Amino acid sequence: MHTIMLVEDDSALCSQIIEGLKKWGFNADSAVNFENIIDDFSKIKPQLVIMDINLPCYDGFYWCNRIREISKVPVIFLSSRDTNMDIIMAVNTGADDYIAKPFSMQILIAKIQAILRRTYDYTTADHDYIEHRALILNMGESSVIYGNSKSELTKNEMKILRLLMTNKGRIVSRESIMKLLWDDDQYVNDNTLTVNINRLRSRLSDLGLEDYIETKKGQGYIVI
Template sequence: MEETIFIVEDDEAIFSSLKSQLEQWSFKVVGPESFHDIMKPFTKSDPQLVIMDIQLPAYDGFHWCREIRAVSNVPILFLSSRDHPMDIIMAMNMGGDDYIQKPFHMDVLLAKIQATLRRAYSYAELEDPTDELKWNGTTIDLKRCVIQRDDQEIELTKNEFFILSILVESKDEIVSRDDLIRKLWDDERFVNDNTLTVNVTRLRQKLSELGLEEAIVTKKGMGYMAITLQGKS
């Protein structure tokens, strides 16, 4: 199946270059005609990945990331010349899956695209072949990327889903940060360690809505552990 990448980039030269090179790798590349409304072309193209610049006319990339996240869990890769740490943190907190600073090497961008697509859509590689996991009185739906308790349902991003799934599959055992990075991103050379920290923090915030704020613990210098809370196994 031809995978579609939706690129939101107002620099025509960069857009054309990305389009040309990605099409050589058999991706279909589309973009909005107007930067005042990207949601209609986004919905129409139904992409498997979004590449989003931050500095855009009218509304910035953070705004459009929020709009997309309201309706879709499609992976979003931020592309920006801004290198302030807060921009990276904001990008992750908004639901971004990765962040690449301009100027960039095309080989690095391509590696990130391929790794992002693998971790977003290769559910069959999970060790548990079932459709759901039970943990602390909740159900983790592996097909829909949600965690449920009673009538309450929390939607997870692809990164949050994989982190939680990996930790729960090894519940009550420590999973090292290096192991998480290798499983999530395949090649840790292309990953900022801060990205993992931000994703775990964001996952904990969502779990707190289900009363599970203490269910993922940090083992300093070792990694993370999904614990079984007393009375909630």
């Protein structure tokens, strides 16, 4: 669940947006210290910032510049100011998008979702992704990415790799893998697991990863 920080001094609008974000499943919090937005930013640790331009003390352009000094977190400007110069200023200060007030909450949510996907896909420690030694396992797509190459995995290959990667540095027994895949390993031919492991190794080898999965004779498999 991503955390969104809202920088908006209109308290009624702020409450409305925060409520809308939470209904869509986001963690949402608002800035309270308009003299030092960076202080709130450091406390909230958001994955995205929604920023008004007209703010007390300093404007949104100033705070976007300050955020860019310490973070690449995406910023969306949400403002009643919609001249070309305002939009140019927003882009020049490092904003990722600009929405003029009045606005549609559905459009705001759609833009937030698009920016979050674009920013954090394959880079976060989200539950849908695991990364180890530059190999990224995308469990949502059942695929692996290494460098500029991508390979689709079968359901069993994905389960095996996920188990090994989440237990990196520890030996995982063949029995544990078989129980994960087939619930009751006594009805499965031992060679079936070997076939799945070999196919997974072949896919990783095609990506340029040799010996990613090591065999520990008489014990099981390990990813180091």
